[in-house]
Amino acid sequence: MPDVPDFTLRQLAYLVAVADAGTIASAAADVRISPSTLSDSLADLDRLAGTPLTVRRRAHGVSLTSAGAYVVEHARPLLAASRELMIGLRAEPGELVGPITIGCYPTLAPTVLPPLLHDFGEAHPRVDLHIREATHDQLEGRIESGEVDVAFVYDTLVPGHPRRERLFALPAHVLLAADDPLAQGESVRLEDVVSRDLILLDAPPSSAHTLSLFEARGLTPRIRHRTASYEAVRTLVGRGLGYGILVQRPANPASYEGYPVAMKEISPPVDPVGIDVIWSATIDPPERVRALVSFARSIRWTSS
Structure with a gap:
Protein backbone atom coordinates (compact mmCIF):
# COMPACT_ATOMS: atom_id res chain seq x y z
CA MET A 1 0.00 0.00 0.00
CA PRO A 2 1.46 3.42 -0.92
CA ASP A 3 2.35 5.82 1.86
CA VAL A 4 -0.51 8.15 2.75
CA PRO A 5 0.54 11.62 3.93
CA ASP A 6 -0.73 12.84 7.27
CA PHE A 7 -1.85 16.21 5.91
CA THR A 8 -5.08 16.71 3.99
CA LEU A 9 -5.89 18.55 0.78
CA ARG A 10 -8.13 20.82 2.82
CA GLN A 11 -5.21 21.88 5.00
CA LEU A 12 -3.15 22.63 1.90
CA ALA A 13 -6.04 24.62 0.41
CA TYR A 14 -6.24 26.72 3.58
CA LEU A 15 -2.49 27.42 3.47
CA VAL A 16 -2.69 28.48 -0.18
CA ALA A 17 -5.68 30.71 0.65
CA VAL A 18 -3.63 32.44 3.35
CA ALA A 19 -0.70 32.85 0.97
CA ASP A 20 -2.97 34.50 -1.60
CA ALA A 21 -5.01 36.65 0.80
CA GLY A 22 -2.20 37.75 3.11
CA THR A 23 -4.32 37.70 6.27
CA ILE A 24 -6.15 35.07 8.30
CA ALA A 25 -9.41 37.02 8.23
CA SER A 26 -9.43 37.49 4.44
CA ALA A 27 -8.43 33.89 3.76
CA ALA A 28 -11.11 32.61 6.14
CA ALA A 29 -13.72 34.68 4.31
CA ASP A 30 -12.50 33.33 0.97
CA VAL A 31 -12.83 29.68 2.03
CA ARG A 32 -15.94 30.35 4.15
CA ILE A 33 -14.76 29.18 7.54
CA SER A 34 -14.09 31.01 10.80
CA PRO A 35 -10.67 32.61 11.40
CA SER A 36 -10.18 30.40 14.48
CA THR A 37 -10.80 27.23 12.44
CA LEU A 38 -8.31 28.39 9.83
CA SER A 39 -5.72 29.21 12.48
CA ASP A 40 -6.14 25.76 14.05
CA SER A 41 -5.67 24.14 10.62
CA LEU A 42 -2.44 26.07 10.03
CA ALA A 43 -1.15 25.06 13.46
CA ASP A 44 -1.91 21.40 12.74
CA LEU A 45 -0.12 21.65 9.40
CA ASP A 46 2.92 23.24 11.09
CA ARG A 47 2.99 20.33 13.53
CA LEU A 48 2.78 17.74 10.74
CA ALA A 49 5.48 19.51 8.73
CA GLY A 50 7.73 19.79 11.78
CA THR A 51 8.47 23.43 11.05
CA PRO A 52 6.52 26.71 10.91
CA LEU A 53 5.05 27.42 7.49
CA THR A 54 3.80 30.91 8.23
CA VAL A 55 4.81 33.93 10.28
CA ARG A 56 2.03 36.05 11.77
CA ARG A 57 2.69 39.66 12.74
CA ARG A 58 0.08 41.87 14.31
CA ALA A 59 -1.05 44.56 11.85
CA HIS A 60 1.22 43.08 9.16
CA GLY A 61 -0.76 40.01 8.19
CA VAL A 62 0.73 36.62 7.42
CA SER A 63 3.84 35.78 5.42
CA LEU A 64 5.26 32.43 4.36
CA THR A 65 8.48 30.97 5.70
CA SER A 66 10.82 29.37 3.17
CA ALA A 67 9.28 26.01 4.07
CA GLY A 68 5.80 27.49 3.64
CA ALA A 69 6.66 28.84 0.21
CA TYR A 70 7.96 25.40 -0.76
CA VAL A 71 4.72 23.75 0.39
CA VAL A 72 2.52 26.31 -1.39
CA GLU A 73 4.47 25.90 -4.63
CA HIS A 74 3.89 22.14 -4.60
CA ALA A 75 0.36 22.36 -3.20
CA ARG A 76 -1.03 24.37 -6.10
CA PRO A 77 -0.68 21.62 -8.75
CA LEU A 78 -1.93 19.02 -6.23
CA LEU A 79 -5.06 21.05 -5.56
CA ALA A 80 -5.58 21.70 -9.26
CA ALA A 81 -5.23 17.98 -10.01
CA SER A 82 -7.72 17.09 -7.29
CA ARG A 83 -10.26 19.56 -8.70
CA GLU A 84 -9.79 18.12 -12.18
CA LEU A 85 -10.27 14.61 -10.79
CA MET A 86 -13.67 15.53 -9.37
CA ILE A 87 -14.68 17.38 -12.54
CA GLY A 88 -13.67 14.41 -14.68
CA LEU A 89 -15.90 12.10 -12.65
CA ARG A 90 -18.91 14.21 -13.63
CA ALA A 91 -18.16 14.20 -17.38
CA GLU A 92 -19.26 11.78 -20.07
CA PRO A 93 -16.47 10.29 -22.20
CA GLY A 94 -15.13 12.96 -24.55
CA GLU A 95 -17.20 15.72 -22.91
CA LEU A 96 -15.60 18.95 -21.68
CA VAL A 97 -16.81 19.97 -18.23
CA GLY A 98 -15.71 22.58 -15.70
CA PRO A 99 -14.83 26.25 -15.30
CA ILE A 100 -12.54 28.43 -17.39
CA THR A 101 -11.63 31.89 -16.16
CA ILE A 102 -10.83 34.13 -19.14
CA GLY A 103 -8.83 37.30 -18.66
CA CYS A 104 -9.22 39.94 -21.33
CA TYR A 105 -7.82 43.41 -21.92
CA PRO A 106 -10.87 45.72 -21.87
CA THR A 107 -10.53 47.09 -25.41
CA LEU A 108 -10.19 43.55 -26.80
CA ALA A 109 -13.33 42.31 -25.05
CA PRO A 110 -15.84 43.37 -27.76
CA THR A 111 -13.76 41.60 -30.41
CA VAL A 112 -12.62 38.48 -28.57
CA LEU A 113 -15.39 37.55 -26.15
CA PRO A 114 -18.49 37.23 -28.40
CA PRO A 115 -17.28 34.22 -30.46
CA LEU A 116 -15.89 32.55 -27.34
CA LEU A 117 -19.01 32.96 -25.25
CA HIS A 118 -21.39 32.14 -28.10
CA ASP A 119 -19.69 29.63 -30.40
CA PHE A 120 -17.40 27.84 -27.93
CA GLY A 121 -20.13 28.00 -25.30
CA GLU A 122 -22.66 26.36 -27.61
CA ALA A 123 -20.19 23.63 -28.61
CA HIS A 124 -19.36 22.86 -24.96
CA PRO A 125 -22.42 23.70 -22.83
CA ARG A 126 -21.00 22.14 -19.66
CA VAL A 127 -17.95 24.41 -19.67
CA ASP A 128 -18.56 27.44 -17.44
CA LEU A 129 -16.88 30.51 -18.92
CA HIS A 130 -16.07 33.27 -16.43
CA ILE A 131 -14.86 36.67 -17.67
CA ARG A 132 -12.37 38.93 -15.91
CA GLU A 133 -11.52 42.15 -17.74
CA ALA A 134 -8.09 43.36 -16.68
CA THR A 135 -5.22 45.46 -17.96
CA HIS A 136 -1.83 43.80 -18.30
CA ASP A 137 -0.55 44.97 -14.92
CA GLN A 138 -3.71 43.64 -13.24
CA LEU A 139 -2.99 40.18 -14.66
CA GLU A 140 0.37 39.96 -12.91
CA GLY A 141 0.64 36.69 -11.00
CA ARG A 142 -2.86 35.55 -11.90
CA ILE A 143 -1.84 33.44 -14.89
CA GLU A 144 1.01 31.75 -13.01
CA SER A 145 -1.17 31.00 -9.97
CA GLY A 146 -4.00 29.54 -12.05
CA GLU A 147 -6.47 32.20 -10.90
CA VAL A 148 -6.88 33.07 -14.59
CA ASP A 149 -6.72 30.10 -16.96
CA VAL A 150 -6.24 31.96 -20.23
CA ALA A 151 -6.05 35.62 -21.23
CA PHE A 152 -6.32 37.68 -24.39
CA VAL A 153 -3.86 40.57 -24.40
CA TYR A 154 -1.68 42.81 -26.50
CA ASP A 155 1.78 41.35 -27.05
CA THR A 156 3.62 44.10 -25.13
CA LEU A 157 4.33 44.28 -21.41
CA VAL A 158 2.78 40.95 -20.46
CA PRO A 159 3.90 40.12 -16.90
CA GLY A 160 5.91 36.92 -16.44
CA HIS A 161 6.71 34.42 -19.17
CA PRO A 162 3.49 32.64 -20.10
CA ARG A 163 2.89 30.36 -23.04
CA ARG A 164 1.41 32.31 -25.94
CA GLU A 165 -0.02 32.11 -29.44
CA ARG A 166 -0.47 35.00 -31.86
CA LEU A 167 -4.08 35.45 -33.00
CA PHE A 168 -3.86 38.56 -35.18
CA ALA A 169 -2.07 41.89 -35.43
CA LEU A 170 -3.21 45.44 -36.13
CA PRO A 171 -1.35 48.75 -36.58
CA ALA A 172 -2.51 51.74 -34.57
CA HIS A 173 -4.63 54.31 -36.38
CA VAL A 174 -5.61 57.95 -35.90
CA LEU A 175 -9.23 58.49 -34.90
CA LEU A 176 -10.79 61.77 -36.05
CA ALA A 177 -14.23 63.36 -36.10
CA ALA A 178 -15.77 62.56 -39.48
CA ASP A 179 -15.98 66.26 -40.42
CA ASP A 180 -12.31 66.91 -39.61
CA PRO A 181 -10.48 68.13 -42.75
CA LEU A 182 -7.75 65.52 -42.14
CA ALA A 183 -10.40 62.79 -42.33
CA GLN A 184 -10.70 63.40 -46.07
CA GLY A 185 -7.25 61.95 -46.78
CA GLU A 186 -6.19 58.32 -47.06
CA SER A 187 -3.75 58.56 -44.14
CA VAL A 188 -2.52 60.97 -41.47
CA ARG A 189 1.02 61.89 -40.44
CA LEU A 190 1.66 62.23 -36.72
CA GLU A 191 3.38 65.52 -37.50
CA ASP A 192 0.00 66.81 -38.73
CA VAL A 193 -1.76 66.16 -35.41
CA VAL A 194 0.96 66.62 -32.80
CA SER A 195 0.03 70.25 -32.14
CA ARG A 196 -3.65 69.31 -31.68
CA ASP A 197 -5.38 68.00 -28.54
CA LEU A 198 -4.88 64.27 -27.94
CA ILE A 199 -7.52 62.21 -26.13
CA LEU A 200 -5.23 59.57 -24.61
CA LEU A 201 -6.44 56.06 -23.85
CA ASP A 202 -4.70 55.93 -20.49
CA ALA A 203 -4.53 52.22 -19.69
CA PRO A 204 -1.33 50.16 -19.85
CA PRO A 205 0.05 49.24 -22.32
CA SER A 206 -2.04 51.44 -24.63
CA SER A 207 -0.82 54.75 -23.23
CA ALA A 208 2.85 53.75 -23.40
CA HIS A 209 2.42 52.44 -26.93
CA THR A 210 0.75 55.65 -28.13
CA LEU A 211 3.45 57.86 -26.63
CA SER A 212 6.17 55.64 -28.10
CA LEU A 213 4.82 56.26 -31.62
CA VAL A 237 -13.26 62.54 -30.57
CA GLY A 238 -16.71 62.37 -32.14
CA ARG A 239 -17.63 65.62 -30.38
CA GLY A 240 -14.56 67.27 -31.88
CA LEU A 241 -12.61 67.65 -28.63
CA GLY A 242 -9.45 66.11 -30.06
CA TYR A 243 -8.06 63.10 -31.87
CA GLY A 244 -7.25 59.61 -30.61
CA ILE A 245 -4.68 56.90 -31.30
CA LEU A 246 -6.28 53.46 -31.06
CA VAL A 247 -5.64 49.91 -32.23
CA GLN A 248 -8.99 48.11 -32.24
CA ARG A 249 -11.27 48.81 -35.20
CA PRO A 250 -14.98 48.41 -34.46
CA ALA A 251 -17.36 48.03 -37.40
CA ASN A 252 -19.57 50.82 -36.03
CA PRO A 253 -18.43 54.09 -37.68
CA ALA A 254 -19.97 56.22 -34.92
CA SER A 255 -19.27 56.96 -31.28
CA TYR A 256 -21.38 55.79 -28.35
CA GLU A 257 -23.45 58.97 -28.72
CA GLY A 258 -23.85 58.53 -32.46
CA TYR A 259 -21.31 61.08 -33.65
CA PRO A 260 -19.53 59.79 -36.79
CA VAL A 261 -15.79 59.15 -36.53
CA ALA A 262 -13.14 58.23 -39.06
CA MET A 263 -10.23 55.79 -38.68
CA LYS A 264 -7.17 56.78 -40.69
CA GLU A 265 -3.93 54.87 -41.20
CA ILE A 266 -0.75 56.45 -39.86
CA SER A 267 1.81 57.53 -42.46
CA PRO A 268 4.50 56.37 -42.68
CA PRO A 269 3.18 52.99 -41.48
CA VAL A 270 3.78 51.92 -37.88
CA ASP A 271 4.50 48.39 -36.70
CA PRO A 272 1.40 46.27 -36.02
CA VAL A 273 0.51 45.38 -32.45
CA GLY A 274 0.05 41.66 -31.86
CA ILE A 275 -2.97 40.27 -30.04
CA ASP A 276 -2.06 37.05 -28.22
CA VAL A 277 -3.74 34.36 -26.20
CA ILE A 278 -1.63 33.46 -23.15
CA TRP A 279 -1.76 30.76 -20.49
CA SER A 280 0.44 29.46 -17.69
CA ALA A 281 3.86 28.05 -18.43
CA THR A 282 4.01 26.35 -15.01
CA ILE A 283 0.56 24.74 -14.74
CA ASP A 284 -0.43 22.03 -17.20
CA PRO A 285 -3.79 23.27 -18.57
CA PRO A 286 -6.78 20.92 -18.47
CA GLU A 287 -8.25 19.66 -21.72
CA ARG A 288 -11.03 22.28 -21.75
CA VAL A 289 -8.48 25.13 -21.60
CA ARG A 290 -6.44 23.55 -24.40
CA ALA A 291 -9.66 23.27 -26.41
CA LEU A 292 -10.42 26.96 -25.87
CA VAL A 293 -6.93 27.98 -27.02
CA SER A 294 -7.29 25.77 -30.10
CA PHE A 295 -10.71 27.27 -30.82
CA ALA A 296 -9.34 30.81 -30.54
CA ARG A 297 -6.55 29.98 -32.97
CA SER A 298 -9.09 28.60 -35.48
CA ILE A 299 -11.18 31.78 -35.65
CA ARG A 300 -10.79 34.07 -38.63
CA TRP A 301 -10.83 37.27 -36.63
CA THR A 302 -12.82 39.99 -38.40
CA SER A 303 -10.54 42.73 -36.98
CA SER A 304 -7.39 41.22 -38.46
Missing part, protein backbone atom coordinates in the same frame (compact mmCIF):
# COMPACT_ATOMS: atom_id res chain seq x y z
CA PHE A 214 5.38 59.99 -31.17
CA GLU A 215 8.71 59.54 -29.39
CA ALA A 216 10.02 57.44 -32.29
CA ARG A 217 9.56 60.50 -34.52
CA GLY A 218 10.94 63.00 -32.03
CA LEU A 219 7.49 64.39 -31.25
CA THR A 220 5.68 65.21 -27.99
CA PRO A 221 1.86 65.16 -28.20
CA ARG A 222 -0.35 67.67 -26.40
CA ILE A 223 -2.60 65.61 -24.15
CA ARG A 224 -5.93 67.28 -23.40
CA HIS A 225 -7.79 64.44 -21.69
CA ARG A 226 -6.85 61.04 -20.30
CA THR A 227 -9.37 58.25 -19.92
CA ALA A 228 -9.19 54.50 -19.32
CA SER A 229 -12.35 54.02 -21.42
CA TYR A 230 -12.02 53.12 -25.10
CA GLU A 231 -15.57 54.32 -25.81
CA ALA A 232 -14.94 57.59 -23.97
CA VAL A 233 -12.04 58.29 -26.35
CA ARG A 234 -14.31 57.67 -29.35
CA THR A 235 -17.08 59.82 -27.88
CA LEU A 236 -14.82 62.78 -27.11
Whole structure:
Protein backbone atom coordinates (compact mmCIF):
# COMPACT_ATOMS: atom_id res chain seq x y z
CA MET A 1 0.00 0.00 0.00
CA PRO A 2 1.46 3.42 -0.92
CA ASP A 3 2.35 5.82 1.86
CA VAL A 4 -0.51 8.15 2.75
CA PRO A 5 0.54 11.62 3.93
CA ASP A 6 -0.73 12.84 7.27
CA PHE A 7 -1.85 16.21 5.91
CA THR A 8 -5.08 16.71 3.99
CA LEU A 9 -5.89 18.55 0.78
CA ARG A 10 -8.13 20.82 2.82
CA GLN A 11 -5.21 21.88 5.00
CA LEU A 12 -3.15 22.63 1.90
CA ALA A 13 -6.04 24.62 0.41
CA TYR A 14 -6.24 26.72 3.58
CA LEU A 15 -2.49 27.42 3.47
CA VAL A 16 -2.69 28.48 -0.18
CA ALA A 17 -5.68 30.71 0.65
CA VAL A 18 -3.63 32.44 3.35
CA ALA A 19 -0.70 32.85 0.97
CA ASP A 20 -2.97 34.50 -1.60
CA ALA A 21 -5.01 36.65 0.80
CA GLY A 22 -2.20 37.75 3.11
CA THR A 23 -4.32 37.70 6.27
CA ILE A 24 -6.15 35.07 8.30
CA ALA A 25 -9.41 37.02 8.23
CA SER A 26 -9.43 37.49 4.44
CA ALA A 27 -8.43 33.89 3.76
CA ALA A 28 -11.11 32.61 6.14
CA ALA A 29 -13.72 34.68 4.31
CA ASP A 30 -12.50 33.33 0.97
CA VAL A 31 -12.83 29.68 2.03
CA ARG A 32 -15.94 30.35 4.15
CA ILE A 33 -14.76 29.18 7.54
CA SER A 34 -14.09 31.01 10.80
CA PRO A 35 -10.67 32.61 11.40
CA SER A 36 -10.18 30.40 14.48
CA THR A 37 -10.80 27.23 12.44
CA LEU A 38 -8.31 28.39 9.83
CA SER A 39 -5.72 29.21 12.48
CA ASP A 40 -6.14 25.76 14.05
CA SER A 41 -5.67 24.14 10.62
CA LEU A 42 -2.44 26.07 10.03
CA ALA A 43 -1.15 25.06 13.46
CA ASP A 44 -1.91 21.40 12.74
CA LEU A 45 -0.12 21.65 9.40
CA ASP A 46 2.92 23.24 11.09
CA ARG A 47 2.99 20.33 13.53
CA LEU A 48 2.78 17.74 10.74
CA ALA A 49 5.48 19.51 8.73
CA GLY A 50 7.73 19.79 11.78
CA THR A 51 8.47 23.43 11.05
CA PRO A 52 6.52 26.71 10.91
CA LEU A 53 5.05 27.42 7.49
CA THR A 54 3.80 30.91 8.23
CA VAL A 55 4.81 33.93 10.28
CA ARG A 56 2.03 36.05 11.77
CA ARG A 57 2.69 39.66 12.74
CA ARG A 58 0.08 41.87 14.31
CA ALA A 59 -1.05 44.56 11.85
CA HIS A 60 1.22 43.08 9.16
CA GLY A 61 -0.76 40.01 8.19
CA VAL A 62 0.73 36.62 7.42
CA SER A 63 3.84 35.78 5.42
CA LEU A 64 5.26 32.43 4.36
CA THR A 65 8.48 30.97 5.70
CA SER A 66 10.82 29.37 3.17
CA ALA A 67 9.28 26.01 4.07
CA GLY A 68 5.80 27.49 3.64
CA ALA A 69 6.66 28.84 0.21
CA TYR A 70 7.96 25.40 -0.76
CA VAL A 71 4.72 23.75 0.39
CA VAL A 72 2.52 26.31 -1.39
CA GLU A 73 4.47 25.90 -4.63
CA HIS A 74 3.89 22.14 -4.60
CA ALA A 75 0.36 22.36 -3.20
CA ARG A 76 -1.03 24.37 -6.10
CA PRO A 77 -0.68 21.62 -8.75
CA LEU A 78 -1.93 19.02 -6.23
CA LEU A 79 -5.06 21.05 -5.56
CA ALA A 80 -5.58 21.70 -9.26
CA ALA A 81 -5.23 17.98 -10.01
CA SER A 82 -7.72 17.09 -7.29
CA ARG A 83 -10.26 19.56 -8.70
CA GLU A 84 -9.79 18.12 -12.18
CA LEU A 85 -10.27 14.61 -10.79
CA MET A 86 -13.67 15.53 -9.37
CA ILE A 87 -14.68 17.38 -12.54
CA GLY A 88 -13.67 14.41 -14.68
CA LEU A 89 -15.90 12.10 -12.65
CA ARG A 90 -18.91 14.21 -13.63
CA ALA A 91 -18.16 14.20 -17.38
CA GLU A 92 -19.26 11.78 -20.07
CA PRO A 93 -16.47 10.29 -22.20
CA GLY A 94 -15.13 12.96 -24.55
CA GLU A 95 -17.20 15.72 -22.91
CA LEU A 96 -15.60 18.95 -21.68
CA VAL A 97 -16.81 19.97 -18.23
CA GLY A 98 -15.71 22.58 -15.70
CA PRO A 99 -14.83 26.25 -15.30
CA ILE A 100 -12.54 28.43 -17.39
CA THR A 101 -11.63 31.89 -16.16
CA ILE A 102 -10.83 34.13 -19.14
CA GLY A 103 -8.83 37.30 -18.66
CA CYS A 104 -9.22 39.94 -21.33
CA TYR A 105 -7.82 43.41 -21.92
CA PRO A 106 -10.87 45.72 -21.87
CA THR A 107 -10.53 47.09 -25.41
CA LEU A 108 -10.19 43.55 -26.80
CA ALA A 109 -13.33 42.31 -25.05
CA PRO A 110 -15.84 43.37 -27.76
CA THR A 111 -13.76 41.60 -30.41
CA VAL A 112 -12.62 38.48 -28.57
CA LEU A 113 -15.39 37.55 -26.15
CA PRO A 114 -18.49 37.23 -28.40
CA PRO A 115 -17.28 34.22 -30.46
CA LEU A 116 -15.89 32.55 -27.34
CA LEU A 117 -19.01 32.96 -25.25
CA HIS A 118 -21.39 32.14 -28.10
CA ASP A 119 -19.69 29.63 -30.40
CA PHE A 120 -17.40 27.84 -27.93
CA GLY A 121 -20.13 28.00 -25.30
CA GLU A 122 -22.66 26.36 -27.61
CA ALA A 123 -20.19 23.63 -28.61
CA HIS A 124 -19.36 22.86 -24.96
CA PRO A 125 -22.42 23.70 -22.83
CA ARG A 126 -21.00 22.14 -19.66
CA VAL A 127 -17.95 24.41 -19.67
CA ASP A 128 -18.56 27.44 -17.44
CA LEU A 129 -16.88 30.51 -18.92
CA HIS A 130 -16.07 33.27 -16.43
CA ILE A 131 -14.86 36.67 -17.67
CA ARG A 132 -12.37 38.93 -15.91
CA GLU A 133 -11.52 42.15 -17.74
CA ALA A 134 -8.09 43.36 -16.68
CA THR A 135 -5.22 45.46 -17.96
CA HIS A 136 -1.83 43.80 -18.30
CA ASP A 137 -0.55 44.97 -14.92
CA GLN A 138 -3.71 43.64 -13.24
CA LEU A 139 -2.99 40.18 -14.66
CA GLU A 140 0.37 39.96 -12.91
CA GLY A 141 0.64 36.69 -11.00
CA ARG A 142 -2.86 35.55 -11.90
CA ILE A 143 -1.84 33.44 -14.89
CA GLU A 144 1.01 31.75 -13.01
CA SER A 145 -1.17 31.00 -9.97
CA GLY A 146 -4.00 29.54 -12.05
CA GLU A 147 -6.47 32.20 -10.90
CA VAL A 148 -6.88 33.07 -14.59
CA ASP A 149 -6.72 30.10 -16.96
CA VAL A 150 -6.24 31.96 -20.23
CA ALA A 151 -6.05 35.62 -21.23
CA PHE A 152 -6.32 37.68 -24.39
CA VAL A 153 -3.86 40.57 -24.40
CA TYR A 154 -1.68 42.81 -26.50
CA ASP A 155 1.78 41.35 -27.05
CA THR A 156 3.62 44.10 -25.13
CA LEU A 157 4.33 44.28 -21.41
CA VAL A 158 2.78 40.95 -20.46
CA PRO A 159 3.90 40.12 -16.90
CA GLY A 160 5.91 36.92 -16.44
CA HIS A 161 6.71 34.42 -19.17
CA PRO A 162 3.49 32.64 -20.10
CA ARG A 163 2.89 30.36 -23.04
CA ARG A 164 1.41 32.31 -25.94
CA GLU A 165 -0.02 32.11 -29.44
CA ARG A 166 -0.47 35.00 -31.86
CA LEU A 167 -4.08 35.45 -33.00
CA PHE A 168 -3.86 38.56 -35.18
CA ALA A 169 -2.07 41.89 -35.43
CA LEU A 170 -3.21 45.44 -36.13
CA PRO A 171 -1.35 48.75 -36.58
CA ALA A 172 -2.51 51.74 -34.57
CA HIS A 173 -4.63 54.31 -36.38
CA VAL A 174 -5.61 57.95 -35.90
CA LEU A 175 -9.23 58.49 -34.90
CA LEU A 176 -10.79 61.77 -36.05
CA ALA A 177 -14.23 63.36 -36.10
CA ALA A 178 -15.77 62.56 -39.48
CA ASP A 179 -15.98 66.26 -40.42
CA ASP A 180 -12.31 66.91 -39.61
CA PRO A 181 -10.48 68.13 -42.75
CA LEU A 182 -7.75 65.52 -42.14
CA ALA A 183 -10.40 62.79 -42.33
CA GLN A 184 -10.70 63.40 -46.07
CA GLY A 185 -7.25 61.95 -46.78
CA GLU A 186 -6.19 58.32 -47.06
CA SER A 187 -3.75 58.56 -44.14
CA VAL A 188 -2.52 60.97 -41.47
CA ARG A 189 1.02 61.89 -40.44
CA LEU A 190 1.66 62.23 -36.72
CA GLU A 191 3.38 65.52 -37.50
CA ASP A 192 0.00 66.81 -38.73
CA VAL A 193 -1.76 66.16 -35.41
CA VAL A 194 0.96 66.62 -32.80
CA SER A 195 0.03 70.25 -32.14
CA ARG A 196 -3.65 69.31 -31.68
CA ASP A 197 -5.38 68.00 -28.54
CA LEU A 198 -4.88 64.27 -27.94
CA ILE A 199 -7.52 62.21 -26.13
CA LEU A 200 -5.23 59.57 -24.61
CA LEU A 201 -6.44 56.06 -23.85
CA ASP A 202 -4.70 55.93 -20.49
CA ALA A 203 -4.53 52.22 -19.69
CA PRO A 204 -1.33 50.16 -19.85
CA PRO A 205 0.05 49.24 -22.32
CA SER A 206 -2.04 51.44 -24.63
CA SER A 207 -0.82 54.75 -23.23
CA ALA A 208 2.85 53.75 -23.40
CA HIS A 209 2.42 52.44 -26.93
CA THR A 210 0.75 55.65 -28.13
CA LEU A 211 3.45 57.86 -26.63
CA SER A 212 6.17 55.64 -28.10
CA LEU A 213 4.82 56.26 -31.62
CA PHE A 214 5.38 59.99 -31.17
CA GLU A 215 8.71 59.54 -29.39
CA ALA A 216 10.02 57.44 -32.29
CA ARG A 217 9.56 60.50 -34.52
CA GLY A 218 10.94 63.00 -32.03
CA LEU A 219 7.49 64.39 -31.25
CA THR A 220 5.68 65.21 -27.99
CA PRO A 221 1.86 65.16 -28.20
CA ARG A 222 -0.35 67.67 -26.40
CA ILE A 223 -2.60 65.61 -24.15
CA ARG A 224 -5.93 67.28 -23.40
CA HIS A 225 -7.79 64.44 -21.69
CA ARG A 226 -6.85 61.04 -20.30
CA THR A 227 -9.37 58.25 -19.92
CA ALA A 228 -9.19 54.50 -19.32
CA SER A 229 -12.35 54.02 -21.42
CA TYR A 230 -12.02 53.12 -25.10
CA GLU A 231 -15.57 54.32 -25.81
CA ALA A 232 -14.94 57.59 -23.97
CA VAL A 233 -12.04 58.29 -26.35
CA ARG A 234 -14.31 57.67 -29.35
CA THR A 235 -17.08 59.82 -27.88
CA LEU A 236 -14.82 62.78 -27.11
CA VAL A 237 -13.26 62.54 -30.57
CA GLY A 238 -16.71 62.37 -32.14
CA ARG A 239 -17.63 65.62 -30.38
CA GLY A 240 -14.56 67.27 -31.88
CA LEU A 241 -12.61 67.65 -28.63
CA GLY A 242 -9.45 66.11 -30.06
CA TYR A 243 -8.06 63.10 -31.87
CA GLY A 244 -7.25 59.61 -30.61
CA ILE A 245 -4.68 56.90 -31.30
CA LEU A 246 -6.28 53.46 -31.06
CA VAL A 247 -5.64 49.91 -32.23
CA GLN A 248 -8.99 48.11 -32.24
CA ARG A 249 -11.27 48.81 -35.20
CA PRO A 250 -14.98 48.41 -34.46
CA ALA A 251 -17.36 48.03 -37.40
CA ASN A 252 -19.57 50.82 -36.03
CA PRO A 253 -18.43 54.09 -37.68
CA ALA A 254 -19.97 56.22 -34.92
CA SER A 255 -19.27 56.96 -31.28
CA TYR A 256 -21.38 55.79 -28.35
CA GLU A 257 -23.45 58.97 -28.72
CA GLY A 258 -23.85 58.53 -32.46
CA TYR A 259 -21.31 61.08 -33.65
CA PRO A 260 -19.53 59.79 -36.79
CA VAL A 261 -15.79 59.15 -36.53
CA ALA A 262 -13.14 58.23 -39.06
CA MET A 263 -10.23 55.79 -38.68
CA LYS A 264 -7.17 56.78 -40.69
CA GLU A 265 -3.93 54.87 -41.20
CA ILE A 266 -0.75 56.45 -39.86
CA SER A 267 1.81 57.53 -42.46
CA PRO A 268 4.50 56.37 -42.68
CA PRO A 269 3.18 52.99 -41.48
CA VAL A 270 3.78 51.92 -37.88
CA ASP A 271 4.50 48.39 -36.70
CA PRO A 272 1.40 46.27 -36.02
CA VAL A 273 0.51 45.38 -32.45
CA GLY A 274 0.05 41.66 -31.86
CA ILE A 275 -2.97 40.27 -30.04
CA ASP A 276 -2.06 37.05 -28.22
CA VAL A 277 -3.74 34.36 -26.20
CA ILE A 278 -1.63 33.46 -23.15
CA TRP A 279 -1.76 30.76 -20.49
CA SER A 280 0.44 29.46 -17.69
CA ALA A 281 3.86 28.05 -18.43
CA THR A 282 4.01 26.35 -15.01
CA ILE A 283 0.56 24.74 -14.74
CA ASP A 284 -0.43 22.03 -17.20
CA PRO A 285 -3.79 23.27 -18.57
CA PRO A 286 -6.78 20.92 -18.47
CA GLU A 287 -8.25 19.66 -21.72
CA ARG A 288 -11.03 22.28 -21.75
CA VAL A 289 -8.48 25.13 -21.60
CA ARG A 290 -6.44 23.55 -24.40
CA ALA A 291 -9.66 23.27 -26.41
CA LEU A 292 -10.42 26.96 -25.87
CA VAL A 293 -6.93 27.98 -27.02
CA SER A 294 -7.29 25.77 -30.10
CA PHE A 295 -10.71 27.27 -30.82
CA ALA A 296 -9.34 30.81 -30.54
CA ARG A 297 -6.55 29.98 -32.97
CA SER A 298 -9.09 28.60 -35.48
CA ILE A 299 -11.18 31.78 -35.65
CA ARG A 300 -10.79 34.07 -38.63
CA TRP A 301 -10.83 37.27 -36.63
CA THR A 302 -12.82 39.99 -38.40
CA SER A 303 -10.54 42.73 -36.98
CA SER A 304 -7.39 41.22 -38.46
